[in-house]
Amino acid sequence: MAYDLFHVVIIIFLVFLPLHFSPIKANTDVSFSINLIRKTSPKLFPQRLRGLSAMSGTPQSPTGAYLGHYLMELSIGTPPFKIYGIADTGSDLTWTQCVPCNNCYKQLNPMFDPQKSSSYSNISCDSNLCHELDTGVCSPQKQCNYTYAYASGSITQGVLAQETVTLTSTTGTNILLKGIMFGCGHNNTGGFNDHEMGIIGLGGGPVSLISQIGSSFGGKMFSQCLVPFHTDVSVYSKMSFGKGSEVSGEGVVSTPLVAKEDKTPYFVTLLGISVGNNYLHYNGSSETVEKGNMFLDSGTPPTILPTQFYDPVVAEMKNQVAMEPIVDDPDLGFQLCYQTKKNLHGPILTAHFEGADVTLEPIQTFISPKDGVFCLGFTNTSSDVGIYGNFAQSNYLIGFDLEAQVVSFKPRDCTKNTES
Known part of the structure; x- marks a missing residue:
């Protein structure tokens, strides 16, 4: 779906409304927080949560405001590799720029290299997962390629894959979520700035991060607290997920x-x-x-x-x-x-x-x-x-x-x- 949104010049801003929307489920009553700097059979996504027995406190990862967007930190791969993606409730696919990147925008941090992660696996085009994203197509190598376009004119193209996502609790305990589907982008264009390593899809569709991890944390729910425009980049806010993230109390x-x-x-x-x-x-x-x-x-x-x-x-x-x-x-x-x-x-x-x-x-x-x-x-x-x-x-x-x-x-x- 495309909307006629922007006939206005805002150089530093993007409208992250995908032209292609699509569909993930992962069971424990556990919530986690992420600091802030879019119907799937559960059989497709088995239980992913690891390390809960020793966990106390609230799992989190940092994200902050930068040029009108909110960069959310996640770690992917084994060993964990930090990525900073735009927190986007208007799209579903989570993706990051990946090596090799022949036609990509400039980014300050190193790009994710799948060959350096022992938990990385490409999704085969024969897998049901390939069809969870509307744009998944089969490559000659039998890999599931994708194209995901946004109304701003930005486009990411690459390979759909599965990885381990690591979150850290307030007590320093690592929480590993295995088999998370994401896009390894090898051809990414648009008005991205060099701090942005991709997009974290927080929409309600089946392939969004919310849908993938929801059953691991007691349900598909999350809360956010966004700092105002021009807040110093060193100031972080929190995003919380799962049971316990409900917004309640006086003034709600x-x-x-x-x-x-x-x-x-x-x-x-x-x-x-x-x-x-x-x-x-x-x-x-x-x-x-x-x-x-x-x-x-x-x-x-x-x-x-x-x-x-x-x-x-x-x-x-x-x-x-x-x-x-x-x-x-x-x-x-x-x-x-x-x-x-x-x-x-x-x-x-x-x-x-x-x-x-x-x-x-x-x-x-x-x-x-x-x-x-x-x-x-x-x-x-x-x-x-x-x-x-x-x-x-x-x-x-x-x-x-x-x-x-x-x-x-x-x-x-x-x-x-x-x-x-």
Whole structure:
């Protein structure tokens, strides 16, 4: 599926919405955390969890914010090899650049070399696993090749394989997850920066990391706490998985996940947005809204609204900000920007999801693409379906519970790196 998302220039940003979505299951009530820097038979993916008997504390691995994305650290292979991939709830396939890489973008860290890992194994095109990803095709060597494309124009091509993923608990105990399916990318192009070694697919589809490891940790559920844009790269937040990652307590609001044919995106229903005290209905004069008209995507920085809804939101923002906006500067990448030496004091927005009102302070709605300039981190699309991007998701503990089919929000200073 492809959406007409980006007719806006944002050099450092990518929209990680795959053009191909697809389907994994791994049983213990164990949760783990990852610090933050898209129906499969269980027979295909046997029990993968190792080393739990000696484990105490919460398993985790670091990830932090960098240029509008959230880089999540995982270790793959034997011995463990660290990769830093974009944490992306809008796609399913987890992949990293692999040696040999004849047509790849530049990355600072060494690339993963399958020949140096004793636990690496290519997936045969005769295996049922090859068909779990829609784009899996057979090579002359009987390997399962894949092509995975994103709406941003980025493409990864390579071989589907299985590896051991290692997570580390807070007590230093290693947790080994064996037989995790991933893409070993040998031909990767697009607007990636040199810190990004691939993408960690956290969507709801069968081949996502969430679906693969869910049964190992008590269910398909996870929570994230994203630090705001421009947070120092040394500040980490946490992502937690499995039973125990549920978001609960005072101040929590929840909205239903909406099931659609495409299992990857986390669809929710946005009823409207309030700018200050002025409520704007999603469908303008219409009394009803379509269920599942937005989805939450940690791999897309701005919030993207259908043009007929975006225009009145921007108009109302202009009415309530006591400054004249910058006119005609396409290099900023956003349509509504202001020049000020101090932080912009704009109105509070409230996203009215079905059953959940989520308030957004200026730090979550206005971003600074360059010194002295603040821009509304929203843009528009001709599609009827919008995206709730990672700018707006910051400073909230957000729980995705695929078992209960709800998304929960709890206000949180994510820079404090506290437990959920």
